[in-house]
Amino acid sequence: VVPGENGALGGALFGIGDGEGALAFGALSKALPEGDWHFASAPAEPDLAATALLLGGYVFTRYGKKSGRALRFGLPAGVDAGRVRRIADGVFLTRDLVNTPTSDMGPEDLEQAVRALAARHKAEVSVVKGDDLLERNFPMIHAVGRASAGAPRLIDMRWGQQGAPKVTLVGKGVCFDTGGLDIKPSSGMLLMKKDMGGAANVLGLASMIMDAGLNVRLRVLIPAVENSIAGNAFRPGDVLASRKGITVEIGNTDAEGRLVLADALALADEEEPQLLVDMATLTGAARVALGPDLPPFYT
Incomplete structure (x- = not known):
């Protein structure tokens, strides 16, 4: 922070490395x-800088007494304010849900x-729920969730016009994962409220798409x-039917995410969308392999 001529706050110097x-x-x-703040000189990537400023101010306020700070930024010239806000709103929705x-x-x-x-x-x-999942041929979604x-x-x-290109987003919505009968240790269970992070991410993305009014026929599927x-939980060694007709033997009940996604992806594939994306907090082994900064993906 840099003082002005009279000793009051005159500005701030912020340096970033190469x-x-x-x-x-x-x-x-x-x-x-x-x-109130503004950039004395425009940053090299003004849209990203403006987005970062909004995202950096995120505070989760549902339970605590924290509140947002009274910090206001004038946007650099040429920034699409609507797009920046749209992205921030989608990210904040995702973070709040997680x-x-x-x-x-x-x-x-x-x-x-x-x-x-x-x-x-x-x-x-x-919505298809409870035993209706069996009637409508989503046996693995039912098997994973029936003990709750x-x-x-x-x-x-x-959402969107019928004739527009079909874009389908599928998100893993495991709202809590004990590991099932192959129960996780307490340390591994501590953050399992986040196991619906895939669902939260596709909802954040859907928010951006719909707010932008993109010309797509959007479909969002969340198991x-x-x-x-409980006494009716699925077990190691069980052989489950799936929507696609392939049977699946359960080696470990903590591998539940791929089961619910398989039924949802089979449904998504039935109408042959032009683009199909699924997101999931699927396995801790991805973090072991790639660390916290690189997203693992299959394509």
């Missing part, structure tokens, strides 16, 4: 004193979050379950 991108500007949102504990973000709550987003953009939502007090369900949201333990 290896840092414009997203480093996000640090300013919590480092600067409150007040940060909410399962006591307030079970399968029913996740469904309500989808319905709230759909209502804002006039999208259609249909919150009924398992497949949430299906559609929402809680992998719990």
